[in-house]
Amino acid sequence: MDRLLARLERTILGRLAIERLTMFIVGGMAIAYVLCRARPEFILQLYLVPQLVPTQPWRLVTFLFLPPQRSEIWVLLALYFTWLIGSSLEQEWGALKFNVYYLLGAMGTAAAAWITGSPYVTNEYLNLSLFFAFATIFPEYEIRLFFVLPVKVKWLAFLSAAYTLYEFVRGGTPTRVAIVIVFANYLLFFAGHIAALAKGRRMLVRQAARRAEQRPQATEREVDTRACAICGAKQDDGADIRVCSCEKCGGVPRQLCLQHARDH
Helix, strand or coil: CHHHHHHHHCCHHHHHCCCCHHHHHHHHHHHHHHHHHHCHHHHHHCCECHHHCCCCCCHHHHHHHCCCCCCHHHHHHHHHHHHHHHHHHHHHHCHHHHHHHHHHHHHHHHHHHHHHCCCCECCHHHHHHHHHHHHHHCCCCEEEECCCEEEEHHHHHHHHHHHHHHHHHHCCHHHHHHHHHHCHHHHHHHHHHHHHHHHHHHHHHHHHHHHHHHHHHHHHHHHHHCECCCCCCEHHHCCCEEEECCCCCCCCCEEEEHHHHHHC
8 A cells, every 4th residue: 555655645646635725624624513503504514414425515525514512621632633643644644545544434434334324424433433543553642531640542432433433333334334435445455564563563462482491491400400518408398598608618608508517
């Protein structure tokens, strides 16, 4: 995928990529939120409704700007977080790759809506796929939950993945199709990355297993050789073996049982 995008970036498509796409997305969501607050019924014009697209084609775009329907503080946080995720991905990938990722997610959302005939499709899973991409690239990024508790993004991603799996299990066919198709862009971009992580993890497990196998053998050999230099009592027979390097021993370390370590 990276090689294909690198070739495309050298063509006219690289020059046609929308720079700072996240600003347009977040700006559109902010404007949509203000309009919905002024006229609550306006939000019904934004949803992606497959049956209405032939006569209202703007719905193929406006659903991308659906804002969170919560309090003002929550909306501000959601807009800021969306901007943070999108701008970080664009800075890491470049404009073309980020455009392609977002476009594939949007097309997947639309395709899932047409396949299932679901009414009132939102941008929820599309934005969630952006978050998973961000968490995969910047897993150690730390945010302040409730402005106090520091939490790394990877843990939030695990919680989001668990919630998405729960939605997949309990949801109907439309929900399952939407999740599979929308997150296909994530798998397309990160399948190699995930495979490399899994390979590295397996290698670490094998190395740890080899070290664990070798460690008891070394210990047994050490125990077997620990014996009193005077009487020959062995530690594995219960003798308390000490190491002595006193003047009587000539300063040379010797292994002695407790009795001879005291009395020699």
